[in-house]
Amino acid sequence: MNQQANEKKRAIVIVLDSVGIGEQPDAAEFGDVGSHTLGNIRKVRGKLDLPNMTALGLAEIENSRLAKSDEAPTGCYGRCAELTKAKDTTCGHWEMAGLPLKQAFKTYPNGFPREFLDEFEKKIGRGTLGNTVASGTVIINELGDEHVKTGKPIVYTSADSVFQIAAHEGVIPLQELYHICEIARELLNDDNYLVGRVIARPFVGENGNYTRTENRKDYAVEPFSDTVLDALDKRGLPVVGIGKIEDIFCHRGVTIVDHTRNNHTGTESTIRFLKEGTGSFIFTNLVDFDMLYGHRNNVEGYAEALETFDAALPRIMGAMKDGDILMITADHGCDPTTASTDHSREYIPLLVAGKHVRKGVDLGTRKSFADIGATVFEYLTGEKWNVGESFLNEIVEA
DSSP: OOOOTTOOOEEEEEEETTOOOSBOTTGGGGTOTTOOHHHHHHHHHSOOOOHHHHHHTGGGSTTOOSOOOSSOOSSEEEEEOOOSSOOSHHHHHHHHTTOOOSSOOOOOTTOOOHHHHHHHHHHHTSOOEEEEEOOHHHHHHHHHHHHHHHOOOEEEEOSSSEEEEEEETTTSOHHHHHHHHHHHHHHTTSTTTOOSEEEEEEEEEETTEEEEOSOOEEEEOOOSSOOHHHHHHHTTOOEEEESSHHHHTTTOSOSEEEOOOSHHHHHHHHHHHHHHTOOSEEEEEEOHIIIIIITTTOHHHHHHHHHHHHHHHHHHHHTOOTTEEEEEEOSSBOOTTSSOOSOBOBOEEEEEEOTTBOSSOEEEEESOTHHHHHHHHHHHHSOOOSSSOOOHHHHBOO
């Protein structure tokens, strides 16, 4: 690689949470035939103005369904399939970090077993409401008044492996809600249940008009073995986790944390760390696409969030140092145009840019999200990761 010896190598992965780019071949097994987060947003809205990601090669990705540029791509581009039989945040990020799962976490389409809820309620000293598959914004308005009256937390799930606990911040204070989530997390580590994430969903409001706050907190299962993050940390290469990264990995392998709560603060944090030259690996999750728009089937909001990120991309790239390699990707889909409000089983886009990155390289369809982690690991250490296929030799200049 034609790189000055004194250049510090850094890898930056920005996860546009839920920005899928078309159904995978097994989408029917997940009820997701026809899902295409990016393509369907453009189709339903009539336009999707993403000039900066398009310049890198976004529209050149196979079956992107996006308007192509007349100019040759300035970055490398492709898409990744998920090996893990799942479509949730934890599995997506773990696989991206080099840890695909042989068996996905369990889901509860009919709610959680009574024996689990009995034990949970006994330990927290409260009854519960809900215990159904629901949209979080809907269920808090359906059950919010009863929750305020009784003090019982609202519990619910989705098509993903999650146990979500909603509570009014004036009824159950945040720290108590977080403690309740910790209790649930311990119970759900049991192999009989094994849920991927417990999520605190605090809200505010009154009289049937409730809104969620940004004080969400995720409690993931601890990774079953080392991820790329652990391996880099053990080699003294600092890992910066921005957004909910630390939660997804149970605080393992993350050296520096900035728990930003929305796209704007996550983007600004990423730019700040880039300018400061901090870290060897910057891992950012931008959650708004999924949390605010995908799950709420808000096509316009989703499109505007994509355009806002795209408009910020020149600032992100302008803050990069000479030895930086940037990858923009996702962790699953969440098509806001379908009847479902859940994640969708989709390919994820992959864009790569940097001073030493080749232009116009089609990386094709990768067999696993783990190819991303393998590439990051090889770039920073010169070593091979044990899962996934690094594409480093395809993207860097000789």
